[in-house]
Amino acid sequence: MVETAAATASNNGVREARRSPAAHLAGTFEAASLAGVAEIKEIPFQTMAGIRVQRDSDAGARIAQVAGGLPATCGEVVERDGVSVLWLGPAEFLVIAPENAHESLGGDLLPALTEALGDGQGQVVDLSANRTVFELSGTRARDVLEKGCSLDLHPRSFKAGTALSTEIGHIPAILWKSGEDTFQVLPRASFADFLGRWLVDGMREFASPEVP
Amino acid sequence: MLLISCPNCGPRDETEFHYGGQAHVAYPEDPYALNDREWAEYLFYRDNTKGAYAERWVHSTGCRQWFNMLRDTVSYEIQAVYPMGTPAPGGSAPGTTANTAQAPEGASK
Incomplete structure (x- = not known):
């Protein structure tokens, strides 16, 4: 009975049918991430x-x-x-x-x-x-964002627990620094594909093996 | 690129803002009393100032609030940022008065 109630609450059929704005990029995100350095995932x-x-x-x-x-x-x-x-x-x-x-x-x-x-x-x-959430984390997350965001993202001026509405890669988005090395980027759903790919492109140099 | 100090958000790039034209153009008190020329002048005729110019801006990708700005149209120097509904600082700068009553050049022909 309890099981049925829980199943109804979370599986009313709509949840399975929903597709998040960057669902098609999940594989790309996984392939582009390097643990601890630059990681990206969608929190739909x-x-x-x-x-x-x-x-x-x-x-x-x-x-x-x-x-x-x-x-x-x-x-x-x-x-x-x-x-x-x-x-x-x-x-x-x-x-x-x-x-x-x-x-x-x-x-x-x-x-x-x-x-x-x-x-x-x-x-x-x-x-x-309206919006989806990209979580960009890692020691290089700030470098990735600095390629397309004109705000001062240095920790002395942009502190954890701050969120600003701005432009990232020419896309209006909310940038929320939720942890020391963790940023939540909130673009509108229709910009998710572009901004997702843009961030992956920006991560490439950090998430690739270093050229000796 | 201009660096515009939004009264709410602080200095941001010009690309985050949109321009709203000349400030302090008052809506006519009785629009029905205006003849076509006066109405056209209210709608379309704006100062084309060389020097300090009062204009409206909106921080469209930030706080989405309107504000007034006094900007030099030659040097692009931003001389003042002040809230909507307040008179321009200085007051006498061209473009800071309500749409002037003078007929535009050539209007009387």
Whole structure:
């Protein structure tokens, strides 16, 4: 019985039918990665919610309670229990949570956020299919990104736990430094193929055997 | 490449921004009172300043917010960045007044 319930929650048929924006690149990513130096993988189907609300309003305070807080300045990320809130603008935020937070898999993040907004001014939109996540990690990850991103990515100015909306390889994307050597790159789904291949191309020199 | 200081995000490359034309062009108080020439002037006629010029920009791949900027059209020097809805610093710089009442050159022919 328990088994059946679990199976219904995670295998309602939709999950198997879904294909992530860079699913076709999985083999390319694996072949291009070199452990510890430069690795890339897609983390598909994250639950994402776009929030537009004034931070200092009542609705903002209610949403902050559900989401774990709303970041105040550019770059700031608030994290609580695996749910991260990224600053996109003075009144615009992106909530990122694991896949199973989506109501199609039994989660309740979006209904909870919508309820918290209530009739306050703002909006809560399910953006789970809007972007995909590439995780680029390794000691050379920063060098790969620096080939196409004009931000100062040196650790003294771009610290772990910061996310900035910018351009990478001329593609608008969110760059989130989630660890010292780990970057999450969030392009829109339609740019996933291009940016995925672009990053693989940038990794090639680091993930190849050194020429003596 | 210009390095533009977004009021929210700090200095970013020009490619992250989009241009919004001349700033401080006020919408006519009563558009129906305008004749065709005045309406056309409101819609299409803009200053073509040599020197300091107030213009609107939006940080489209960043915070997606609009702001005003005072830029020298000759040297590209950015003299000021200030929020929407506030008057241009200095005030007297060309292009910083609302669409001037003067008829454009040749308009009276």
